Amino acid sequence: MKSAFISILGRPSAGKSTLLNKLCGKKVSIVAPTPQTTRNKIRGILSTEEGQLVFIDTPGFHVSEKKLNLQLKELSVSSLEESDLYIYVIDTARKIGEEETLLVTLFTPLQKKTIVVLNKDDLPEAHTDSMNRKIKQLLPSSTVISTSAYTGSGIETLKKALFDAAPEGEMMYPEEFYTDQPPEFRMAEIIREKAINRVKEEIPHSIFVEIADVEISDDGTKGWIRAFLMVEKESQKGIVVGKGGEGIRAIRKAAQKELKRVFPYQVYLDLRVKVSSKWRKKDHILQKLIF
Ligand SMILES: Nc1nc2c(ncn2[C@@H]2O[C@H](COP(=O)(O)OP(=O)(O)OP(=O)(O)O)[C@@H](O)[C@H]2O)c(=O)[nH]1
Ligand SMILES: [Mg+2]
Numbered sequence: 613m614k615s616a617f618i619s620i621l622g623r624p625s626a627g628k629s630t631l632l633n634k635l636c637g638k639k640v641s642i643v644a645p646t647p648q649t650t651r652n653k654i655r656g657i658l659s660t661e662e663g664q665l666v667f668i669d670t671p672g673f674h675v676s677e678k679k680l681n682l683q684l685k686e687l688s689v690s691s692l693e694e695s696d697l698y699i700y701v702i703d704t705a706r707k708i709g710e711e712e713t714l715l716v717t718l719f720t721p722l723q724k725k726t727i728v729v730l731n732k733d734d735l736p737e738a739h740t741d742s743m744n745r746k747i748k749q750l751l752p753s754s755t756v757i758s759t760s761a762y763t764g765s766g767i768e769t770l771k772k773a774l775f776d777a778a779p780e781g782e783m784m785y786p787e788e789f790y791t792d793q794p795p796e797f798r799m800a801e802i803i804r805e806k807a808i809n810r811v812k813e814e815i816p817h818s819i820f821v822e823i824a825d826v827e828i829s830d831d832g833t834k835g836w837i838r839a840f841l842m843v844e845k846e847s848q849k850g851i852v853v854g855k856g857g858e859g860i861r862a863i864r865k866a867a868q869k870e871l872k873r874v875f876p877y878q879v880y881l882d883l884r885v886k887v888s889s890k891w892r893k894k895d896h897i898l899q900k901l902i903f
């Protein structure tokens with residue numbers, strides 16, 4: 613049997629979380645068009661007759677002196693030691709940036725097998741061939757596979773390459789597990805995804821979700837979730853709530869629908885917007901959110 617921990621690394625918005633979800637065949641990690649969507653190391657598990665691969669989705673590697681960004685970068689870097697293999701995801705619709713070369717200098721000294729994924733090859737602006745040549749220079753011993761995490765092309769080739777590269781070992785999780793996220797964390801992530809996909813500019817970065825209370829009926833068929841969607845300013849609260857409350861109603865409805873699919877009970881979501889000023893600068897809040 614094969615068994616490996618595999619870090620999924622790359623710049624913000626390269627498609628790491630979308631790729632993780634395709635590899636696991638389940639929605640494990642949230643996705644949005646805005647960079648810095650993922651704020652934690654999210655594990656997704658793929659079990660087949662060949663063995664078990666445990667993927668670690670990481671926050672996009674982004675160089676910035678802001679407190680939140682520094683902590684996110686630290687998380688991505690900490691995943692390097694924990695894994696046996698790396699998937700390095702590149703967005704082929706963008707040029708290779710400074711962050712890309714910096715990330716490579718961080719993981720190459722660890723000498724772990726790296727599979728480079730040239731993602732978004734479904735887009736007309738993807739320049740997969742020229743990127744392939746650049747990567748061959750930058751990481752001559754890596755395997756390069758072109759994919760679309762969106763359509764699923766190249767995913768089976770990638771899985772095969774990963775199992776080939778994985779060491780022999782025992783299963784680390786029961787076969788039916790596809791993630792190890794605690795329920796309340798998962799609830800908050802689902803709500804955050806629905807919220808950040810409805811807002812623009814700086815607002816997605818200003819949002820976090822706090823689960824205030826979860827109550828499940830004695831027979832286990834019903835669950836009441838009370839949550840707060842936290843923003844940084846009163847003006848953002850107005851935008852999220854929307855005219856006559858239509859914004860927050862749409863977020864609540866979309867989140868409740870997905871929560872019902874994920875949790876084995878009828879979900880009733882009570883969602884309110886609250887202001888937590890400058891939370892991105894406050895250690896006690898960041899400690900609860902970034903781990
Ligand atoms: N066309 C296309 N879009 C993709 C593909 N993979 C991801 N996307 C889109 O790219 C955006 C970012 O995807 P994510 O999976 O959230 O990217 P990420 O690398 O996890 O981003 P961070 O968590 O912010 O670092 C989303 O709008 C996805 O739908 C792909 O193969 N093709
Ligand atoms: Mg992500």
